[in-house]
Amino acid sequence: MTDPTLIRNFSIIAHIDHGKSTLADRMLEITHTIADRDMMEQVLDSMDIERERGITIKAQAVRLEYEADDGVTYQLNLIDTPGHVDFTYEVSRSLAACEGVLLVVDAAQGVEAQTVANAQLAMNAHLEIVPLINKIDLPAADPERVRHEIEEGLAIPADEAVLASAKTGVGVREALEAIVKHVPHPVGDPKAPLKALIFDSYFDAYRGVVALIRVVDGTVGKGMKIRMLATQTVTDVEEVGVRRPANIPVDKLGVGEVGYLITGLKDPSIVKVGDTVTLAHHGTTDPLPGYREVKPMVYTGIFPIDGDQYPELRDALDRLQLNDPALIYDPESSHALGFGFRVGFLGLLHMEVVKERLEREFDLDLLATAPSVEYHIFLTNGTSEFIHSPQDMPDPGTIDHMEEPYLKATVLVPPEYVGAVMELAEGHRASFKDMQYLSKTTVEMHYEMPLSELIMDYFDQLKSRTKGYASLDYEYIGYRQSQLVKLDVLLAGKVVDALSFIVHKDKAFARGKMLTEKLRGIIPRQMFEVPIQAAIGGRIIARETVKAKRKDVLAKCYGGDISRKRKLLEKQKKGKKRMKNVGSIEVPQEAFMAILKVDE
Amino acid sequence: MSSAGETTPLLPAHLYVHVPLCRSKCAYCDFYSLPLAGVTEDVSTIAGSLAAQARAWLARDVEPQRLKSIYIGGGTPSLLGLELAGLVALLTTWFPLAPDAEVTVEANPESLDPVLARALADAGVTRVSLGVQSLDDAILSFLERPHDAATARAAAQAVREAGLALSLDLICGIPGQTTQSWIDTLEGALVLRPEHVSVYPLVIEAGTPLSAAVAIGDVPEPDPDVAADMMLLAQHVLAQAGFARYEVANYALPGAESRHNTAYWTGASYLGVGPGAHGMLDATTASAVGFVPARGEDVARLRYSVVCDLREGLTPMPRLDIEVLTAAETRREDVMLGLRLARGVPADQAAVAGAASALETLRAAGLVELVDSRWRTTERGWLLGNEVFSAVWAGE
Numbered sequence: 001m002t003d004p005t006l007i008r009n010f011s012i013i014a015h016i017d018h019g020k021s022t023l024a025d026r027m028l029e030i031t032h033t034i035a036d037r038d039m040m041e042q043v044l045d046s047m048d049i050e051r052e053r054g055i056t057i058k059a060q061a062v063r064l065e066y067e068a069d070d071g072v073t074y075q076l077n078l079i080d081t082p083g084h085v086d087f088t089y090e091v092s093r094s095l096a097a098c099e100g101v102l103l104v105v106d107a108a109q110g111v112e113a114q115t116v117a118n119a120q121l122a123m124n125a126h127l128e129i130v131p132l133i134n135k136i137d138l139p140a141a142d143p144e145r146v147r148h149e150i151e152e153g154l155a156i157p158a159d160e161a162v163l164a165s166a167k168t169g170v171g172v173r174e175a176l177e178a179i180v181k182h183v184p185h186p187v188g189d190p191k192a193p194l195k196a197l198i199f200d201s202y203f204d205a206y207r208g209v210v211a212l213i214r215v216v217d218g219t220v221g222k223g224m225k226i227r228m229l230a231t232q233t234v235t236d237v238e239e240v241g242v243r244r245p246a247n248i249p250v251d252k253l254g255v256g257e258v259g260y261l262i263t264g265l266k267d268p269s270i271v272k273v274g275d276t277v278t279l280a281h282h283g284t285t286d287p288l289p290g291y292r293e294v295k296p297m298v299y300t301g302i303f304p305i306d307g308d309q310y311p312e313l314r315d316a317l318d319r320l321q322l323n324d325p326a327l328i329y330d331p332e333s334s335h336a337l338g339f340g341f342r343v344g345f346l347g348l349l350h351m352e353v354v355k356e357r358l359e360r361e362f363d364l365d366l367l368a369t370a371p372s373v374e375y376h377i378f379l380t381n382g383t384s385e386f387i388h389s390p391q392d393m394p395d396p397g398t399i400d401h402m403e404e405p406y407l408k409a410t411v412l413v414p415p416e417y418v419g420a421v422m423e424l425a426e427g428h429r430a431s432f433k434d435m436q437y438l439s440k441t442t443v444e445m446h447y448e449m450p451l452s453e454l455i456m457d458y459f460d461q462l463k464s465r466t467k468g469y470a471s472l473d474y475e476y477i478g479y480r481q482s483q484l485v486k487l488d489v490l491l492a493g494k495v496v497d498a499l500s501f502i503v504h505k506d507k508a509f510a511r512g513k514m515l516t517e518k519l520r521g522i523i524p525r526q527m528f529e530v531p532i533q534a535a536i537g538g539r540i541i542a543r544e545t546v547k548a549k550r551k552d553v554l555a556k557c558y559g560g561d562i563s564r565k566r567k568l569l570e571k572q573k574k575g576k577k578r579m580k581n582v583g584s585i586e587v588p589q590e591a592f593m594a595i596l597k598v599d600e
Numbered sequence: 601m602s603s604a605g606e607t608t609p610l611l612p613a614h615l616y617v618h619v620p621l622c623r624s625k626c627a628y629c630d631f632y633s634l635p636l637a638g639v640t641e642d643v644s645t646i647a648g649s650l651a652a653q654a655r656a657w658l659a660r661d662v663e664p665q666r667l668k669s670i671y672i673g674g675g676t677p678s679l680l681g682l683e684l685a686g687l688v689a690l691l692t693t694w695f696p697l698a699p700d701a702e703v704t705v706e707a708n709p710e711s712l713d714p715v716l717a718r719a720l721a722d723a724g725v726t727r728v729s730l731g732v733q734s735l736d737d738a739i740l741s742f743l744e745r746p747h748d749a750a751t752a753r754a755a756a757q758a759v760r761e762a763g764l765a766l767s768l769d770l771i772c773g774i775p776g777q778t779t780q781s782w783i784d785t786l787e788g789a790l791v792l793r794p795e796h797v798s799v800y801p802l803v804i805e806a807g808t809p810l811s812a813a814v815a816i817g818d819v820p821e822p823d824p825d826v827a828a829d830m831m832l833l834a835q836h837v838l839a840q841a842g843f844a845r846y847e848v849a850n851y852a853l854p855g856a857e858s859r860h861n862t863a864y865w866t867g868a869s870y871l872g873v874g875p876g877a878h879g880m881l882d883a884t885t886a887s888a889v890g891f892v893p894a895r896g897e898d899v900a901r902l903r904y905s906v907v908c909d910l911r912e913g914l915t916p917m918p919r920l921d922i923e924v925l926t927a928a929e930t931r932r933e934d935v936m937l938g939l940r941l942a943r944g945v946p947a948d949q950a951a952v953a954g955a956a957s958a959l960e961t962l963r964a965a966g967l968v969e970l971v972d973s974r975w976r977t978t979e980r981g982w983l984l985g986n987e988v989f990s991a992v993w994a995g996e
Contacts, residue, residue, distance in 0.1 A: 551828035553985030560878040569990040
């Protein structure tokens with residue numbers, strides 16, 4: 001155990017791509033936490049998808065031994081947090097394990113929406129904020145402007161901001177010095193009963209659930225009997241240790257220390273992020289603040305293209321859930337798509353990552369339906385229910401009114417794009433609240449809008465209409481009443497349930513019309529004519545037709561062509577298998593996502 | 601069809617020779633050919649090497665039979681000039697020939713003059729397939745063809761005057777080609793008095809300049825509905841002049857059907873010679889020349905392509921890429937190819953090949969019909985041939 005005065009617990013927060021993971025790599029390097037020969041780009045992002053996309057999905061913790069300029073060796077615990085808004089709760093728990101943060105801002109990009117959002121989380125958690133301006137080696141770097149943005153926009157003093165280039169290593173040691181100097185050491189009562197925060201967990205095939213913890217009071221060590229307060233689970237401690245970044249067992253973890261805890265529990269749903277660990281007997285009854293159940297916000301149907309893969313899909317989801325308790329799923333069946341699952345996600349990024357992992361790591365061919373949110377439906381008989389699939393929408397005659405989740409969206413954008421953001425907002429039922437200049441080059445705009453509109457391609461359009469300059473952050477603000485209707489799509493006269501969606505009644509006509517037009521381009525010509533219709537409650541509001549194909553023949557077929565053309569026919573046949581047969585119509589995967597790409 | 605062990609090994613009765621040379625590459629073509637300017641060997645060496653590759657087959661331990669057809673295609677065989685006549689003369693001397701053998705050469709208008717036409721006739725050529733493509737100069741230049749309509753007319757005239765049968769290749773469904781341009785080409789072609797006409801809808805092949813132009817939006821993608829209309833129009837105009845469509849793309853006056861090409865669609869084996877050429881052998885012959893094991897494996901048919909490069913010189917026995925088909929695959933392939941012919945395939949042959957239920961499904965969709973105990977495509981099935989071919993090949 002280390003004297004708490006020699007411990008610094010900190011996190012690095014940043015907008016995506018501002019260089020957080022590269023900075024962490026350099027810190028590992030210069031503290032010799034990891035040998036140069038084992039150095040791999042972005043050590044803390046261990047999943048392929050994290051490295052490829054340059055994002056952090058899972059929180060990580062690593063202990064650095066750092067000999068500071070004062071000659072003393074400090075224990076620095078770096079807690080790497082997910083940078084994306086989908087994982088705000090996880091970020092808040094990681095921050096709760098720290099006393100300070102390193103706020104990384106790109107010297108060229110400046111303050112962006114997630115910079116603001118993360119800085120606010122840190123301020124709300126009363127953490128010391130050490131600003132660091134990164135990428136000063138870039139030709140477009142303008143540290144003075146960025147320093148100004150940090151002070152004006154975030155009200156964080158930045159005259160002592162560390163100027164760094166994680167890429168070249170410049171300023172990394174200065175950053176560690178600033179952490180030692182400015183971040184307060186942890187304070188706790190070593191004599192009090194154990195109180196430790198679980199800020200993340202992962203599943204190990206041999207050891208079971210491994211919790212990452214921060215000790216607040218008391219000590220935790222091998223052989224102790226402990227209790228998790230939220231789930232009231234009592235268990236033995238099999239092992240505690242620290243991460244460097246491989247797990248190194250230690251006897252005990254004391255006040256202020258960060259490490260891992262293995263209990264032998266195999267069920268990840270018992271070990272909850274944000275929960276408090278204490279002693280089984282005479283422990284505290286007073287949990288650490290901030291715990292909440294993680295709740296999915298976005299739902300989608302996931303179906304195997306080949307129905308025989310249903311059991312494999314179920315196994316794959318089971319496996320992923322071990323490391324991702326936020327992932328929930330229930331069986332769903334569709335007339336059009338057969339058996340699959342309704343899967344709930346924290347947000348769109350979470351959804352994309354999970355789908356990609358299912359396809360890549362488990363070799364499944366999947367089809368996802370357009371995401372939907374969870375609607376709250378109040379029936380005329382006085383009861384209410386939540387639905388998260390358009391298929392579950394009750395008969396409109398029985399509905400008194402409906403509510404949908406709303407959020408507060410924050411958009412940071414250069415002033416010249418304010419008009420474009422306003423225009424986009426109108427198409428997405430976003431109501432403007434206020435705006436302020438963070439600096440001459442950055443405007444912060446606030447909107448309230450339905451989540452269902454945000455997932456309707458809002459982010460991609462925001463990016464494209466502002467040439468990539470806008471950044472977005474959002475937080476949930478609760479349910480609000482909306483006039484919603486279910487829009488059905490009919491192919492060849494039959495409702496295709498997987499294409500149905502719930503939409504505001506004022507938008508229904510326009511979206512129905514645009515969706516049918518879009519589908520006409522997506523659904524390939526078949527042997528027969530395919531009418532595409534959009535309908536609300538049996539009333540057709542839009543119609544398009546995919547004409548029957550007339551010509552499809554390999555006309556030139558002589559001696560040299562026979563093998564080649566036979567193979568071509570086989571390839572075409574395989575391409576068709578990637579499509580879903582809905583009735584006798586071949587529907588490509590993208591048709592089910594077409595509603596998201598309906599531009600207004 | 602014959603299968604392994606039942607027949608004596610015989611060399612095929614059809615010979616194809618590929619001349620992989622072109623004056624320049626046309627915008628739409630993905631066939632194997634090299635620009636003449638890039639080849640260092642002179643044309644007489646090339647002609648001699650091709651002849652030597654053909655002759656090497658006669659050195660194998662298989663009985664030759666009388667050739668019913670020889671077809672020299674390309675590329676542009678007429679670029680060999682008088683050497684092409686020499687090549688034909690060598691082949692017809694070395695190989696035994698059936699009395700009424702069909703000997704075709706492909707020619708492009710710009711490299712076929714009356715002298716060459718007469719020389720070809722003297723060497724034993726009976727038929728010339730002329731790459732006219734269109735009689736609209738604007739279309740010809742869009743396709744980057746190295747000739748104009750007047751040159752095409754003159755070449756056709758030369759073929760006729762040399763007493764050779766004439767076949768014309770025409771292309772429809774070209775971006776920018778109007779219906780009127782197509783009608784004018786069809787009617788202009790008939791004025792040249794061919795016995796045989798081939799009509800191809802333009803296909804954008806991957807890797808061609810045309811496909812690049814389509815990809816960047818310089819050229820619109822050919823409209824398949826327009827191509828369908830033009831194919832129907834061609835059938836109509838040619839029928840008025842006495843031409844029957846006997847295959848997907850081929851029309852002939854009675855008795856003037858290409859015997860060589862018909863071999864491809866009826867499961868007859870053929871030799872392929874020259875870079876990129878393909879050949880087909882039955883299992884008996886294939887095992888006699890040592891290409892497949894004599895027994896054990898289920899091999900009924902062998903298809904090969906010739907792997908060699910003009911620029912590296914032609915050896916008499918180049919490497920062959922080999923594909924083998926089982927007896928069941930061979931039967932399905934025969935039905936698939938047979939359905940390219942207007943006369944179709946006998947119902948019992950289709951049944952033996954296991955294609956009956958696929959054909960019933962296609963009949964329900966209006967793509968094939970059963971007439972006089974033969975399955976054949978309807979007009980709709982002609983234009984949607986791939987649906988028919990892939991269903992039959994898959995046996996579904």
